[in-house]
Amino acid sequence: MDAIVIVDMQVGLLEGAPKHDLGGVIDRINALTAMVRREGGTVIWIRHCGKPGDSFERGGRGWAFLPELSRCQDDLLVEKSLNDPYVGTRLKEMLEGLAPHRVLIAGWATDFCVDATVRSTVSCGHNVVVVQDGHTLADRPHLDAPAVIAHHNWIWSNLITDRSITVLPADVLLAG
Template sequence: MDAMLVVHMQVGLLGGMPKHDLHGVVDRINRLAARVRAQTGKVILIQHCGGTGDAFEPLTPGWQFLPEVVREAADIIVPTTLNDPFAGTDLQARLKELQPDRVLITGWATDFCVDSTVRSTVAHHYDVVAVADGHTLSDRPHLDALSIIRHHNWVWSNLITRRSIKVAATDELLP
């Protein structure tokens, strides 16, 4: 059984610079999530909770999940305040209860929250699949978004770990 983490796909991410292939990423997240649910897996949405006045302040429009991201009643929501969704949350307890064979990781932003999630999930002793075309970010002042995505996919596929880590495109994961 798979668990799928959807990291910070919230309205607040729409501010600022455009996100690389956002509509494609959302489509791929939705297709993978449907597959995970159909195989009795669990989709876990990681929801960033910012401070007062922040673009992700709880109960404000920016805090809401993107309306294009398909959610179902059985999905689990884990609120976070940091890049690492295990820090100060019940994510570890939820995953321990589910006992997934592997954890698929998608979301925003590749170089911050998604990277922290990949590394922390491996450190918490889970086999990880980083979905190569399932994460996004904006161009940074020093590097374009596509280069950052390629770089992180390469780094994740070369991490030294005692658990399995695989970087795979959506089409490789869907039959």
């Protein structure tokens, strides 16, 4: 049984510069969450709760999940206030209780919250699969979004860990 963790796919990410391949990322997340549910796994949505006045302020417009996402009543939810969804939340205990064979990770933003999630998940003793084309961000001042995504996919593929960490495109995961 797998679990999939979807990081910060909220309306607030629409502010600012466009996010790389956002429509494609949403489509792949929807396909993967459907697959995980169909196979008896668990979908965990991470929601960032920002400070008053920011784009992700609790209860504000940006705090809501993107309406294009296919969410289900039985999915789990973790609310966080930092990049790392393990800090100050029950994510570690949730995953320990589920004991998934592997944890798939996708979402926004590649270089901040997705990176923190990948590293903490493998550090907590889980086999991790990063969805290679399932995370996004906007261009950064020094690198365009595709370069940042490629860089992080390469880093994650080469981390030294006690557990497995792989980076696979959604179509490979969907093909089984």
